Amino acid sequence: MALNTRVTEMLGIEKPIIQAAMGWIARSHLSSAVSNAGGMGIIETSSGDLEAVRAEIIKMRELTTKPFGVNVAQAFVRDPGIVQFVIDQGIRFVTTSAGDPMKYTGMLKAAGLTVFHVVPSLAGALRAVEAGVDGLIVEGGEGGGFKNPKDVSTMVLVPQVVEAVDVPVVAAGGIMDGRTMAAAFALGAEGVLMGTRILSSAECPVHENWKRAIVEADSTDTVFLNRSGPGPALRALRTDRTTRIEKEGSPNIFGEFADTQAVYFGGDLEAGIALTGQVAGRIREVKPVAQIFDETMAEYEATVARMARAA
Incomplete structure (x- = not known):
């Protein structure tokens, strides 16, 4: 099933599904599987390499x-040549995140690229639109990864942003099926x-221990860390290490x-943090x-049809 929206039309994809730009993980083996399946594969830059x-x-x-794109994670890639680097690779679609959309949007747009910015709040969405982005990825606090410490759920944030902007919105956080x-x-x-759903896919290069932990997890088996700083807040898999940070905090x-x-x-989930x-x-x-x-597409179609019959 193909589903036509402004997102699919802008990006030239068959299915309106974008893959999260997971540091070290979102590379060619995984991202090509996403693009070949009709979605938008994204290559990460947050590893900094x-x-x-x-x-x-x-x-x-x-x-x-x-089609595929590249993510520019501004907090992690401070190389002043990152925009020219992306342009030189012939990339046509960029997601920007973890920083001020005013910094790179103008340069990327001037080079003819399509730019979506990741936002965790209405204020962030309005600033991104002011910067001239083509679309927004609106990320609720239930999603994994680095987060706004004042988190808002996808259910609340997405309609709030949609009501306030004219650009297309991509919903992130809690999405895994039709x-x-x-x-x-x-x-x-x-x-x-989709982030965690693709993280647990067969093509994802992470260790099977992480995938197994996801498959065996309950919805309460993640933790929201570092709400009071210093540094960014984040959502991660619950382990002994992250439970300790949840209780005691961390200066770094x-x-x-x-x-x-x-x-x-x-596969050593206690050696760090598994977002x-x-x-x-x-x-x-x-x-x-x-x-x-x-x-996902088949269940989406069935869900919409069921709702239409009930109307």
């Missing part, structure tokens, strides 16, 4: 002929972003990540990306 990113973009073009996509569209979104939340490679690819959303509590099986997307 631009030479590796360049190599992944080259691999991406070998693995898919479908029912949640239908709910997001009912709130006014024209696309969805970035230091708590410790050995990211051991967590992500070595994960609350929707882990609904994921019960590791599946290929294409199957996830096909099932």
Whole structure:
């Protein structure tokens, strides 16, 4: 099933599903699977290793002929040449996040790129629109990763933003299937972003221990950390380490990540922090990306049809 929205039209994709730009994880093997399945695969830059990113973009073009994009995570990539780097790679779609949309949007737009900015609040959405973005990724506090310490749920934030802006909105946080996509569209979104659901996919390169922890998780098995700072707040998988941080706080939340490679690819979930959303509590099986997307679209169609019959 294809679903036409402003998001699919702008990005040239078949399904209005964008993949989260997970640091170290969102690289060619996973992102090409997303693009080949009809969604928008995204290559990350938050790892900060631009030479590796360049190599992944080259691999991406070998693995898919479908559209894909790059994320610029401003808090993590401080290289002043990042915009020219993205332009030089021939990228046509960029998501920007973790920073002020005024910083890069103008330069990216001047080069002809389509730009969506990730926002956690209405104020952030209005500033991004003022900066000239083409669309917004509106991220509720139930999603995994770095968050606004004053978190607002997707159910509240998405319609609030939709009512205030004219650009298309992509809903993020708590989205993992057709029912949640239908709910997001009912709130006014024209696309969805999936993070934890794709993190637990067959093509995702993270260790099976992390995927197993997601599949076995309850909806209460994530923690919201560092609400009072210093540094960013975040949502992560509940482990002994993150439970300790939840109770005691941390003077250096970035230091708590410790050995990211051991967590992500070595399977030692106590060696750092495994960023994960609350929707882990609904994921019960590791599946290929294409199957996830096909099932999502079929369930979306069935959900909309059921609601229409009930009207």
